[in-house]
Amino acid sequence: MTKVMDSDQVRRAVTRIAHEILERNKGVEDVCIVGIRTRGAILAERIHKAIREIEGADVPCGILDINLYRDDLAVATRQPVVRETLIDFDITDKTIVLVDDVLYTGRTIRAALAALVDLGRPAVIQLAALVDRGHRELPIRADFVGKNIPTSQSQKVKVTLREADSGEDGVFLQEADHA
Amino acid sequence: MPKWTHKHLLDLQEMSRDDIALILETAKSFKEVSQREVKKVPALRGKTVALLFAEPSTRTRMSFELAAKRLSADTLSIQAAASSLVKGETLLDTALNIQAMNVDLVVVRHSASGAPQIIANGTQMAVVNAGDGCRSHPTQGLLDIFTMNERIGKLEGIKVAIVGDILHSRVARSNIAGLTRMGAHVVVCGPGTLIPMGIEAMGVQVTTRIAEALKDADVVMALRMQKERQQEAYLPTVSEYVREFCITPDRLRYAKPNAIVMHPGPTNRGVEIAAEVADGPQSVILDQVTNGIAVRMAVLYLLLGRKAKV
Numbered sequence: 001m002t003k004v005m006d007s008d009q010v011r012r013a014v015t016r017i018a019h020e021i022l023e024r025n026k027g028v029e030d031v032c033i034v035g036i037r038t039r040g041a042i043l044a045e046r047i048h049k050a051i052r053e054i055e056g057a058d059v060p061c062g063i064l065d066i067n068l069y070r071d072d073l074a075v076a077t078r079q080p081v082v083r084e085t086l087i088d089f090d091i092t093d094k095t096i097v098l099v100d101d102v103l104y105t106g107r108t109i110r111a112a113l114a115a116l117v118d119l120g121r122p123a124v125i126q127l128a129a130l131v132d133r134g135h136r137e138l139p140i141r142a143d144f145v146g147k148n149i150p151t152s153q154s155q156k157v158k159v160t161l162r163e164a165d166s167g168e169d170g171v172f173l174q175e176a177d178h179a
Numbered sequence: 180m181p182k183w184t185h186k187h188l189l190d191l192q193e194m195s196r197d198d199i200a201l202i203l204e205t206a207k208s209f210k211e212v213s214q215r216e217v218k219k220v221p222a223l224r225g226k227t228v229a230l231l232f233a234e235p236s237t238r239t240r241m242s243f244e245l246a247a248k249r250l251s252a253d254t255l256s257i258q259a260a261a262s263s264l265v266k267g268e269t270l271l272d273t274a275l276n277i278q279a280m281n282v283d284l285v286v287v288r289h290s291a292s293g294a295p296q297i298i299a300n301g302t303q304m305a306v307v308n309a310g311d312g313c314r315s316h317p318t319q320g321l322l323d324i325f326t327m328n329e330r331i332g333k334l335e336g337i338k339v340a341i342v343g344d345i346l347h348s349r350v351a352r353s354n355i356a357g358l359t360r361m362g363a364h365v366v367v368c369g370p371g372t373l374i375p376m377g378i379e380a381m382g383v384q385v386t387t388r389i390a391e392a393l394k395d396a397d398v399v400m401a402l403r404m405q406k407e408r409q410q411e412a413y414l415p416t417v418s419e420y421v422r423e424f425c426i427t428p429d430r431l432r433y434a435k436p437n438a439i440v441m442h443p444g445p446t447n448r449g450v451e452i453a454a455e456v457a458d459g460p461q462s463v464i465l466d467q468v469t470n471g472i473a474v475r476m477a478v479l480y481l482l483l484g485r486k487a488k489v
Contacts, residue, residue: 065208068220068250068480079183079484081201082208082477118217 001158004149005171010130010161013146014043017128018050020144025095030123032060032094036112037083040064040100042163043130047099062087064098069111085115092120097144101159103129106140131171133157149173183481187299187306190315191356199357203325205477206470212249213472223252226483229277231298232288232309233259233270238444238468239309239319243286246475252483255282274298284483287311305482313347319443320353322474324361326467327398330439335362340392340434342424343402343451344373346413350443351402355381368392369402369424372413389424393433400441401426401452417450427453431461439463 005013025031028051035044041063048061063086073079098112109127116125128144133151151157154176161169183201185193194202212220228247232240240256247254257277270289277285284305287295292312299306310316328334339358345351345367358365359382366384367374368391379385386392393399404420414420426440440452440462448454457464 068212068222073222073484079481082205082480084208084211086211114221118220119215 001175002173003170004173005131005147007169010146010169010171013130014046015050017144017146018047018054021047021097021126021128022051022055024126024143028055028057028059030093030095031097032062032089032091033097033099034062034064034087034091034116035099036108037063037065038164039159039161040098042161043101043128044097044099045163047097047128060089060094062089064112064115066108066111066115069114071107071111085119087119090120091116091122093123094120095124095126096122097126097128099128101130101161102157103127103132103140103142103145104135104157106136106138109140110138130159131157147171186482187295187308188317188478188482189295189299189306189308191317191320191353191360192315194317194357194360196360199321199324199361202321202474202477202481203328205481206321206325206473209249209476209480210470210473212476213469219249219251221251222480223247223250223483226250226252226283227281228252228254228479228483229282229285230254230256230309231273231277231285232257233294234288234290234310236288236309238471239288242468242471243307243309243318243475246472246479249472250476250479252283252479270294271297271301274302274304278302278304284479307478307482310349313349314352315356316349316353317357318471318475318478319350320357321478322467322471323350323354323400323441323443324357325474326441326463326470327358327363327439329470330463330466331397334358336364337397338364338366338395339398339400340366340368340396341400341402342368342389342392342426344404344413345369345378345402346373346375347405348402352381354400355383359383366392366396370414370420389430390433393430396434396438398439398441399426399431399434400443401446403443403445404447404451406447406450421450425449425451425453426456428455428459431456437461441467444468 033044033048035041051059065083065085067080067082126143129142130146132142132145132148135153156174158172244254286307286309288309289311292314294311295306295308308317341351355365368386371387442464446457
Protein backbone atom coordinates (compact mmCIF):
# COMPACT_ATOMS: atom_id res chain seq x y z
CA MET A 1 0.00 0.00 0.00
CA THR A 2 1.49 3.32 -1.11
CA LYS A 3 0.65 6.62 0.49
CA VAL A 4 -0.08 9.13 -2.26
CA MET A 5 -1.36 11.99 -0.08
CA ASP A 6 -0.60 12.67 3.58
CA SER A 7 -2.75 14.67 5.99
CA ASP A 8 -1.03 17.98 5.13
CA GLN A 9 -1.61 17.42 1.43
CA VAL A 10 -5.28 16.59 2.04
CA ARG A 11 -5.66 19.76 4.11
CA ARG A 12 -4.02 21.92 1.45
CA ALA A 13 -6.09 20.33 -1.32
CA VAL A 14 -9.33 21.10 0.56
CA THR A 15 -8.24 24.71 1.13
CA ARG A 16 -7.30 25.11 -2.53
CA ILE A 17 -10.63 23.65 -3.69
CA ALA A 18 -12.42 26.15 -1.41
CA HIS A 19 -10.45 28.99 -3.00
CA GLU A 20 -11.18 27.71 -6.50
CA ILE A 21 -14.92 27.46 -5.75
CA LEU A 22 -14.93 31.08 -4.62
CA GLU A 23 -12.88 32.19 -7.58
CA ARG A 24 -14.99 30.35 -10.16
CA ASN A 25 -18.27 31.59 -8.70
CA LYS A 26 -17.00 35.08 -7.88
CA GLY A 27 -17.89 34.74 -4.20
CA VAL A 28 -20.48 32.76 -2.27
CA GLU A 29 -23.73 34.06 -3.69
CA ASP A 30 -26.15 31.14 -4.34
CA VAL A 31 -23.37 28.62 -3.69
CA CYS A 32 -24.41 25.47 -1.81
CA ILE A 33 -22.21 22.51 -0.95
CA VAL A 34 -23.61 18.98 -1.14
CA GLY A 35 -21.49 16.00 -0.11
CA ILE A 36 -22.11 12.40 -1.12
CA ARG A 37 -22.22 10.03 1.83
CA THR A 38 -19.99 9.09 3.58
CA ARG A 39 -16.60 10.63 2.83
CA GLY A 40 -17.87 13.19 0.33
CA ALA A 41 -20.09 14.56 3.09
CA ILE A 42 -17.11 14.92 5.42
CA LEU A 43 -15.11 16.71 2.73
CA ALA A 44 -18.11 18.95 1.99
CA GLU A 45 -18.22 19.97 5.65
CA ARG A 46 -14.49 20.77 5.54
CA ILE A 47 -14.86 22.83 2.36
CA HIS A 48 -17.77 24.62 4.03
CA LYS A 49 -15.52 25.46 7.00
CA ALA A 50 -12.68 26.60 4.73
CA ILE A 51 -15.03 28.93 2.84
CA ARG A 52 -16.17 30.39 6.15
CA GLU A 53 -12.57 31.06 7.15
CA ILE A 54 -11.65 32.59 3.79
CA GLU A 55 -14.80 34.54 3.05
CA GLY A 56 -16.51 34.84 6.45
CA ALA A 57 -19.74 33.49 4.96
CA ASP A 58 -21.81 30.43 5.88
CA VAL A 59 -22.89 28.66 2.72
CA PRO A 60 -25.62 26.01 2.98
CA CYS A 61 -24.20 22.49 3.28
CA GLY A 62 -26.07 19.21 2.87
CA ILE A 63 -25.63 15.46 2.63
CA LEU A 64 -26.83 13.32 -0.25
CA ASP A 65 -27.40 9.55 -0.06
CA ILE A 66 -27.36 8.16 -3.59
CA ASN A 67 -28.02 4.49 -2.91
CA LEU A 68 -31.62 4.55 -4.15
CA TYR A 69 -30.40 5.94 -7.47
CA ARG A 70 -27.61 3.46 -8.15
CA ASP A 71 -27.70 1.66 -11.48
CA ASP A 72 -26.32 -1.55 -9.98
CA LEU A 73 -29.06 -2.16 -7.40
CA ALA A 74 -30.50 -5.01 -9.44
CA VAL A 75 -27.15 -6.77 -9.84
CA ALA A 76 -25.52 -6.08 -6.46
CA THR A 77 -25.30 -9.22 -4.38
CA ARG A 78 -26.11 -7.37 -1.23
CA GLN A 79 -28.08 -4.14 -1.19
CA PRO A 80 -26.40 -1.09 0.29
CA VAL A 81 -27.65 0.38 3.54
CA VAL A 82 -29.77 3.43 2.74
CA ARG A 83 -29.25 6.47 4.90
CA GLU A 84 -30.95 9.82 5.06
CA THR A 85 -30.48 12.63 2.60
CA LEU A 86 -30.13 15.78 4.69
CA ILE A 87 -30.59 18.86 2.53
CA ASP A 88 -32.62 21.45 4.40
CA PHE A 89 -32.45 24.18 1.78
CA ASP A 90 -34.09 24.64 -1.62
CA ILE A 91 -31.59 23.82 -4.37
CA THR A 92 -33.63 25.38 -7.17
CA ASP A 93 -31.73 28.16 -8.99
CA LYS A 94 -28.67 27.59 -6.78
CA THR A 95 -25.07 26.77 -7.69
CA ILE A 96 -24.57 23.30 -6.25
CA VAL A 97 -21.03 22.08 -5.64
CA LEU A 98 -21.25 18.30 -5.44
CA VAL A 99 -18.41 16.78 -3.41
CA ASP A 100 -17.06 13.22 -3.42
CA ASP A 101 -13.82 11.65 -2.27
CA VAL A 102 -12.81 9.63 -5.34
CA LEU A 103 -13.92 10.19 -8.92
CA TYR A 104 -13.63 6.90 -10.83
CA THR A 105 -16.21 5.48 -13.29
CA GLY A 106 -18.56 8.45 -12.86
CA ARG A 107 -21.52 6.21 -11.99
CA THR A 108 -21.82 7.54 -8.45
CA ILE A 109 -21.93 11.07 -9.84
CA ARG A 110 -24.60 10.08 -12.38
CA ALA A 111 -26.70 8.73 -9.50
CA ALA A 112 -26.05 11.91 -7.51
CA LEU A 113 -27.16 14.08 -10.43
CA ALA A 114 -30.39 12.05 -10.74
CA ALA A 115 -30.97 12.40 -7.00
CA LEU A 116 -30.32 16.14 -7.08
CA VAL A 117 -32.69 16.91 -9.93
CA ASP A 118 -35.45 15.09 -8.01
CA LEU A 119 -34.97 17.64 -5.24
CA GLY A 120 -35.20 20.71 -7.44
CA ARG A 121 -33.68 22.45 -10.45
CA PRO A 122 -30.28 23.93 -9.66
CA ALA A 123 -28.94 26.69 -11.89
CA VAL A 124 -25.54 24.98 -12.08
CA ILE A 125 -24.04 21.80 -10.69
CA GLN A 126 -20.26 21.69 -10.28
CA LEU A 127 -18.20 18.73 -9.14
CA ALA A 128 -15.35 18.62 -6.64
CA ALA A 129 -13.35 15.46 -5.91
CA LEU A 130 -10.38 14.95 -3.63
CA VAL A 131 -8.93 12.38 -6.02
CA ASP A 132 -9.49 11.80 -9.74
CA ARG A 133 -8.19 8.34 -10.59
CA GLY A 134 -9.40 8.18 -14.22
CA HIS A 135 -11.19 5.27 -15.98
CA ARG A 136 -14.46 7.09 -16.61
CA GLU A 137 -17.35 5.05 -18.00
CA LEU A 138 -19.62 8.08 -18.45
CA PRO A 139 -19.08 11.56 -19.90
CA ILE A 140 -18.46 13.24 -16.55
CA ARG A 141 -15.57 15.45 -15.41
CA ALA A 142 -14.69 17.29 -12.22
CA ASP A 143 -14.51 21.09 -11.93
CA PHE A 144 -12.26 21.00 -8.86
CA VAL A 145 -9.74 18.21 -8.22
CA GLY A 146 -7.49 17.76 -5.19
CA LYS A 147 -5.06 15.46 -6.98
CA ASN A 148 -5.02 13.49 -10.21
CA ILE A 149 -3.69 10.00 -9.54
CA PRO A 150 -3.00 7.74 -12.53
CA THR A 151 -4.10 4.20 -11.64
CA SER A 152 -4.68 0.85 -13.25
CA GLN A 153 -8.15 -0.60 -12.93
CA SER A 154 -6.86 -3.45 -10.79
CA GLN A 155 -5.66 -1.00 -8.14
CA LYS A 156 -7.78 0.40 -5.33
CA VAL A 157 -7.74 3.96 -4.04
CA LYS A 158 -8.44 4.21 -0.34
CA VAL A 159 -9.24 7.54 1.32
CA THR A 160 -9.13 7.78 5.10
CA LEU A 161 -10.59 10.77 6.94
CA ARG A 162 -10.30 11.16 10.69
CA GLU A 163 -14.06 11.75 11.14
CA ALA A 164 -14.93 8.36 9.62
CA ASP A 165 -11.82 6.23 9.96
CA SER A 166 -9.40 5.65 12.76
CA GLY A 167 -6.10 7.45 12.41
CA GLU A 168 -5.30 10.47 10.32
CA ASP A 169 -6.18 11.74 6.87
CA GLY A 170 -4.53 10.15 3.88
CA VAL A 171 -4.94 8.71 0.40
CA PHE A 172 -3.49 5.28 -0.37
CA LEU A 173 -3.01 3.21 -3.48
CA GLN A 174 -3.54 -0.51 -2.99
CA GLU A 175 -2.51 -3.31 -5.35
CA ALA A 176 -5.28 -5.74 -6.19
CA ASP A 177 -3.70 -8.72 -4.37
CA HIS A 178 -3.80 -6.82 -1.08
CA ALA A 179 -7.45 -5.91 -1.41
CA MET B 180 -22.61 -3.47 8.73
CA PRO B 181 -25.77 -5.50 9.37
CA LYS B 182 -26.51 -8.17 6.82
CA TRP B 183 -30.01 -8.77 5.47
CA THR B 184 -30.67 -12.40 4.63
CA HIS B 185 -34.45 -12.70 4.49
CA LYS B 186 -36.41 -13.35 1.34
CA HIS B 187 -39.82 -12.97 2.98
CA LEU B 188 -41.40 -11.04 5.82
CA LEU B 189 -43.91 -13.42 7.33
CA ASP B 190 -43.60 -12.97 11.08
CA LEU B 191 -41.55 -10.71 13.36
CA GLN B 192 -40.66 -13.76 15.44
CA GLU B 193 -38.22 -14.70 12.64
CA MET B 194 -36.44 -11.33 12.80
CA SER B 195 -33.38 -10.70 14.92
CA ARG B 196 -32.72 -7.52 16.82
CA ASP B 197 -30.28 -6.47 14.08
CA ASP B 198 -32.86 -7.14 11.35
CA ILE B 199 -35.44 -4.94 13.08
CA ALA B 200 -32.85 -2.22 13.74
CA LEU B 201 -31.89 -2.25 10.03
CA ILE B 202 -35.54 -1.91 8.96
CA LEU B 203 -36.06 1.01 11.36
CA GLU B 204 -32.88 2.74 10.17
CA THR B 205 -33.78 2.23 6.51
CA ALA B 206 -37.34 3.48 7.14
CA LYS B 207 -35.91 6.73 8.51
CA SER B 208 -34.38 7.50 5.10
CA PHE B 209 -37.61 6.64 3.32
CA LYS B 210 -39.60 8.94 5.55
CA GLU B 211 -37.51 11.78 4.16
CA VAL B 212 -38.39 10.69 0.59
CA SER B 213 -42.12 10.99 1.37
CA GLN B 214 -41.63 14.58 2.53
CA ARG B 215 -40.09 15.71 -0.75
CA GLU B 216 -41.74 17.57 -3.55
CA VAL B 217 -40.96 14.61 -5.83
CA LYS B 218 -42.00 11.66 -3.67
CA LYS B 219 -40.38 9.01 -5.79
CA VAL B 220 -37.03 7.28 -6.09
CA PRO B 221 -36.02 4.82 -8.81
CA ALA B 222 -34.78 2.07 -6.48
CA LEU B 223 -37.26 -0.64 -7.56
CA ARG B 224 -37.76 0.42 -11.16
CA GLY B 225 -38.80 -2.56 -13.25
CA LYS B 226 -39.99 -4.65 -10.29
CA THR B 227 -43.62 -5.69 -9.96
CA VAL B 228 -45.47 -5.92 -6.67
CA ALA B 229 -48.87 -7.64 -6.42
CA LEU B 230 -51.26 -6.89 -3.60
CA LEU B 231 -53.40 -9.95 -2.88
CA PHE B 232 -56.02 -8.98 -0.34
CA ALA B 233 -58.50 -11.71 0.54
CA GLU B 234 -59.86 -9.72 3.46
CA PRO B 235 -61.12 -6.14 3.58
CA SER B 236 -58.47 -3.48 4.15
CA THR B 237 -58.19 0.13 3.10
CA ARG B 238 -55.33 1.59 5.10
CA THR B 239 -52.88 -1.26 4.74
CA ARG B 240 -53.51 -1.77 1.04
CA MET B 241 -53.19 1.96 0.27
CA SER B 242 -50.05 2.13 2.35
CA PHE B 243 -48.39 -0.80 0.55
CA GLU B 244 -49.46 0.54 -2.83
CA LEU B 245 -48.03 3.99 -2.16
CA ALA B 246 -44.85 2.46 -0.72
CA ALA B 247 -44.30 0.40 -3.88
CA LYS B 248 -45.12 3.32 -6.17
CA ARG B 249 -42.77 5.71 -4.37
CA LEU B 250 -40.01 3.18 -5.03
CA SER B 251 -40.97 3.12 -8.74
CA ALA B 252 -42.23 -0.48 -8.69
CA ASP B 253 -45.31 -1.38 -10.72
CA THR B 254 -48.27 -2.52 -8.65
CA LEU B 255 -51.40 -4.50 -9.25
CA SER B 256 -54.18 -5.09 -6.81
CA ILE B 257 -56.24 -8.25 -6.49
CA GLN B 258 -59.22 -8.17 -4.17
CA ALA B 259 -60.98 -11.31 -3.06
CA ALA B 260 -64.49 -10.21 -3.96
CA ALA B 261 -63.50 -9.50 -7.54
CA SER B 262 -61.14 -12.40 -8.06
CA SER B 263 -61.26 -16.06 -8.89
CA LEU B 264 -60.99 -16.85 -5.18
CA VAL B 265 -64.78 -16.55 -5.04
CA LYS B 266 -65.05 -18.86 -8.03
CA GLY B 267 -63.32 -21.57 -6.04
CA GLU B 268 -59.73 -21.24 -7.20
CA THR B 269 -57.36 -22.12 -4.37
CA LEU B 270 -55.11 -19.48 -2.91
CA LEU B 271 -51.99 -21.21 -4.18
CA ASP B 272 -53.45 -21.42 -7.70
CA THR B 273 -54.12 -17.72 -7.64
CA ALA B 274 -50.56 -17.12 -6.43
CA LEU B 275 -49.08 -19.36 -9.15
CA ASN B 276 -51.00 -17.39 -11.74
CA ILE B 277 -49.65 -14.15 -10.34
CA GLN B 278 -46.17 -15.63 -10.48
CA ALA B 279 -46.70 -16.67 -14.09
CA MET B 280 -47.06 -12.96 -14.87
CA ASN B 281 -43.50 -12.45 -13.60
CA VAL B 282 -44.42 -10.66 -10.40
CA ASP B 283 -41.42 -10.27 -8.05
CA LEU B 284 -43.16 -9.81 -4.72
CA VAL B 285 -46.64 -10.45 -3.41
CA VAL B 286 -48.22 -8.76 -0.40
CA VAL B 287 -50.80 -11.08 1.16
CA ARG B 288 -53.70 -10.38 3.49
CA HIS B 289 -55.83 -13.41 4.39
CA SER B 290 -58.26 -14.42 7.11
CA ALA B 291 -56.53 -17.77 7.56
CA SER B 292 -53.37 -17.86 9.68
CA GLY B 293 -50.45 -19.23 7.68
CA ALA B 294 -51.81 -18.31 4.22
CA PRO B 295 -48.74 -16.17 3.34
CA GLN B 296 -46.47 -19.07 4.33
CA ILE B 297 -48.29 -21.35 1.87
CA ILE B 298 -47.54 -18.89 -0.96
CA ALA B 299 -43.93 -18.50 0.18
CA ASN B 300 -43.49 -22.28 0.14
CA GLY B 301 -45.30 -22.87 -3.13
CA THR B 302 -43.89 -20.09 -5.33
CA GLN B 303 -40.60 -18.34 -6.11
CA MET B 304 -41.95 -14.90 -5.26
CA ALA B 305 -40.94 -12.89 -2.21
CA VAL B 306 -43.89 -12.69 0.18
CA VAL B 307 -44.86 -9.98 2.66
CA ASN B 308 -47.52 -10.83 5.19
CA ALA B 309 -50.04 -7.97 5.45
CA GLY B 310 -52.04 -9.73 8.15
CA ASP B 311 -53.02 -13.39 8.41
CA GLY B 312 -55.93 -14.34 10.67
CA CYS B 313 -55.11 -13.74 14.33
CA ARG B 314 -51.49 -14.67 13.85
CA SER B 315 -49.28 -11.89 12.58
CA HIS B 316 -49.20 -8.43 11.01
CA PRO B 317 -45.48 -7.70 10.89
CA THR B 318 -45.48 -4.36 9.07
CA GLN B 319 -48.03 -2.97 11.54
CA GLY B 320 -45.79 -4.11 14.40
CA LEU B 321 -42.79 -2.48 12.70
CA LEU B 322 -44.53 0.83 12.05
CA ASP B 323 -45.71 0.93 15.66
CA ILE B 324 -42.18 0.24 16.88
CA PHE B 325 -40.78 2.85 14.47
CA THR B 326 -43.25 5.43 15.82
CA MET B 327 -42.35 4.61 19.43
CA ASN B 328 -38.64 4.88 18.70
CA GLU B 329 -39.16 8.17 16.84
CA ARG B 330 -41.24 9.70 19.65
CA ILE B 331 -39.46 8.32 22.70
CA GLY B 332 -35.95 8.02 21.30
CA LYS B 333 -35.37 4.47 22.52
CA LEU B 334 -37.00 1.07 22.84
CA GLU B 335 -34.86 -0.61 25.48
CA GLY B 336 -36.60 -0.52 28.84
CA ILE B 337 -39.73 1.43 27.83
CA LYS B 338 -43.10 0.27 29.13
CA VAL B 339 -45.76 -0.46 26.51
CA ALA B 340 -49.34 -1.20 27.60
CA ILE B 341 -51.51 -2.96 25.00
CA VAL B 342 -55.19 -2.85 25.94
CA GLY B 343 -58.16 -4.63 24.43
CA ASP B 344 -58.92 -7.82 22.54
CA ILE B 345 -55.51 -9.48 22.70
CA LEU B 346 -56.92 -12.89 21.78
CA HIS B 347 -57.96 -11.99 18.24
CA SER B 348 -55.25 -9.40 17.61
CA ARG B 349 -52.45 -10.08 15.12
CA VAL B 350 -51.36 -6.48 15.76
CA ALA B 351 -50.78 -7.30 19.43
CA ARG B 352 -48.85 -10.47 18.59
CA SER B 353 -46.55 -8.69 16.14
CA ASN B 354 -45.96 -5.82 18.54
CA ILE B 355 -45.14 -8.23 21.35
CA ALA B 356 -42.72 -10.19 19.15
CA GLY B 357 -40.89 -7.07 17.95
CA LEU B 358 -40.95 -5.09 21.17
CA THR B 359 -39.69 -7.88 23.41
CA ARG B 360 -36.88 -8.49 20.88
CA MET B 361 -35.90 -4.82 21.15
CA GLY B 362 -35.86 -4.93 24.95
CA ALA B 363 -39.13 -3.16 25.74
CA HIS B 364 -41.38 -4.18 28.64
CA VAL B 365 -44.84 -5.12 27.37
CA VAL B 366 -48.00 -5.38 29.47
CA VAL B 367 -51.19 -6.75 27.94
CA CYS B 368 -54.55 -5.92 29.48
CA GLY B 369 -58.15 -6.80 28.68
CA PRO B 370 -61.10 -8.90 29.79
CA GLY B 371 -59.95 -12.37 30.88
CA THR B 372 -61.90 -13.97 28.03
CA LEU B 373 -59.93 -11.93 25.48
CA ILE B 374 -56.44 -12.74 26.76
CA PRO B 375 -55.03 -15.88 25.16
CA MET B 376 -53.85 -18.71 27.40
CA GLY B 377 -50.09 -18.88 27.79
CA ILE B 378 -49.37 -15.43 26.31
CA GLU B 379 -46.88 -14.96 29.20
CA ALA B 380 -44.58 -17.30 27.28
CA MET B 381 -44.02 -14.46 24.78
CA GLY B 382 -42.34 -12.52 27.60
CA VAL B 383 -45.15 -10.16 28.53
CA GLN B 384 -46.84 -9.19 31.78
CA VAL B 385 -50.58 -9.93 31.93
CA THR B 386 -53.20 -8.07 33.90
CA THR B 387 -56.96 -7.48 33.83
CA ARG B 388 -56.63 -4.24 35.81
CA ILE B 389 -56.30 -1.17 33.61
CA ALA B 390 -54.68 0.98 36.33
CA GLU B 391 -51.90 -1.55 36.75
CA ALA B 392 -51.35 -1.82 32.99
CA LEU B 393 -51.16 1.92 32.42
CA LYS B 394 -49.11 2.81 35.49
CA ASP B 395 -46.00 4.74 34.34
CA ALA B 396 -46.39 3.49 30.78
CA ASP B 397 -44.48 5.26 27.98
CA VAL B 398 -46.89 3.95 25.37
CA VAL B 399 -50.61 3.18 25.63
CA MET B 400 -51.92 1.19 22.71
CA ALA B 401 -55.64 0.56 22.36
CA LEU B 402 -56.80 -2.25 20.08
CA ARG B 403 -60.00 -2.24 18.06
CA MET B 404 -62.88 -3.93 19.83
CA GLN B 405 -64.40 -6.06 17.15
CA LYS B 406 -68.10 -5.77 17.89
CA GLU B 407 -68.87 -9.14 16.42
CA ARG B 408 -66.96 -10.65 19.34
CA GLN B 409 -69.87 -9.81 21.59
CA GLN B 410 -72.10 -12.10 19.58
CA GLU B 411 -69.53 -14.82 20.02
CA ALA B 412 -70.00 -14.43 23.81
CA TYR B 413 -66.50 -13.21 24.62
CA LEU B 414 -68.04 -10.09 26.14
CA PRO B 415 -71.22 -9.64 28.18
CA THR B 416 -71.90 -6.17 26.74
CA VAL B 417 -69.91 -3.47 24.97
CA SER B 418 -70.84 -0.98 27.70
CA GLU B 419 -69.23 -3.21 30.29
CA TYR B 420 -66.02 -3.23 28.23
CA VAL B 421 -66.15 0.58 27.98
CA ARG B 422 -66.60 0.87 31.75
CA GLU B 423 -63.57 -1.29 32.49
CA PHE B 424 -61.10 -0.74 29.65
CA CYS B 425 -61.86 2.31 27.48
CA ILE B 426 -58.82 4.64 27.36
CA THR B 427 -60.30 7.83 28.83
CA PRO B 428 -58.51 11.08 29.77
CA ASP B 429 -58.80 10.05 33.44
CA ARG B 430 -57.22 6.67 32.90
CA LEU B 431 -54.48 8.12 30.72
CA ARG B 432 -53.23 9.97 33.81
CA TYR B 433 -51.93 6.67 35.19
CA ALA B 434 -49.36 6.68 32.39
CA LYS B 435 -46.31 8.96 32.21
CA PRO B 436 -47.28 12.60 31.53
CA ASN B 437 -45.64 12.52 28.10
CA ALA B 438 -46.84 9.03 27.20
CA ILE B 439 -47.98 8.51 23.61
CA VAL B 440 -51.32 6.98 22.65
CA MET B 441 -51.52 4.60 19.71
CA HIS B 442 -54.22 2.70 17.85
CA PRO B 443 -53.82 0.55 14.73
CA GLY B 444 -57.16 1.78 13.33
CA PRO B 445 -59.92 1.80 12.46
CA THR B 446 -60.99 3.29 15.79
CA ASN B 447 -64.34 2.87 17.52
CA ARG B 448 -64.46 6.17 19.36
CA GLY B 449 -66.11 5.76 22.73
CA VAL B 450 -65.52 1.99 22.80
CA GLU B 451 -61.81 1.21 23.17
CA ILE B 452 -60.69 4.83 23.16
CA ALA B 453 -62.41 8.08 24.11
CA ALA B 454 -62.64 10.66 21.32
CA GLU B 455 -60.81 13.27 23.46
CA VAL B 456 -57.88 10.86 23.76
CA ALA B 457 -57.85 9.78 20.11
CA ASP B 458 -57.79 13.44 19.03
CA GLY B 459 -55.73 14.67 21.99
CA PRO B 460 -52.18 15.99 22.08
CA GLN B 461 -50.72 12.64 23.16
CA SER B 462 -52.25 10.76 20.23
CA VAL B 463 -49.86 9.65 17.48
CA ILE B 464 -52.51 7.68 15.58
CA LEU B 465 -52.03 9.63 12.35
CA ASP B 466 -48.23 9.54 12.66
CA GLN B 467 -48.60 5.76 12.65
CA VAL B 468 -50.31 6.01 9.26
CA THR B 469 -47.60 8.31 7.86
CA ASN B 470 -44.82 6.11 9.20
CA GLY B 471 -46.50 3.01 7.77
CA ILE B 472 -45.52 4.06 4.26
CA ALA B 473 -41.86 4.62 5.20
CA VAL B 474 -41.66 1.27 7.00
CA ARG B 475 -43.27 -0.59 4.09
CA MET B 476 -40.90 1.12 1.64
CA ALA B 477 -38.00 -0.10 3.78
CA VAL B 478 -39.35 -3.66 3.80
CA LEU B 479 -39.94 -3.72 0.03
CA TYR B 480 -36.51 -2.22 -0.61
CA LEU B 481 -34.73 -4.72 1.64
CA LEU B 482 -36.58 -7.70 0.14
CA LEU B 483 -36.30 -6.60 -3.51
CA GLY B 484 -33.28 -4.33 -3.60
CA ARG B 485 -30.95 -7.14 -4.49
CA LYS B 486 -31.09 -10.14 -6.78
CA ALA B 487 -33.40 -12.25 -4.63
CA LYS B 488 -33.18 -15.62 -6.38
CA VAL B 489 -30.55 -17.58 -4.45
